[in-house]
Amino acid sequence: MPEINIRIRQEGPWINAYFPGSTKGDGEPILIATMRTSMADMHPKLFESWKAFVSLAAVTLLEGAGATVHGIEEQQAAEHERAGHA
Secondary structure: OOOOEEEEEOOOOOOEEEEOOOOOOOOOOOEEEEEEHHHHOHHHHHHEEEEEEEHHHHHHHHHHHHOOOEEEEEEOOOOHHHHHHH
């Protein structure tokens, strides 16, 4: 099976984790977890725990399906998404 990258992005008041929409990464992303940005800002350890949860959940599901999880990448949302037009 191909390697799959999980994406974590801040989008306005939310931090979202996504699976790619296809194994080539060219499909519509699939939202798998979300957290309020304000919670992450107030409690950095909670955010680290949330990322660990997302990672463990993804690894468990994907490895069960025979995939290899390559890693988790944090990235800034595109400007038009930060403006609330996502």
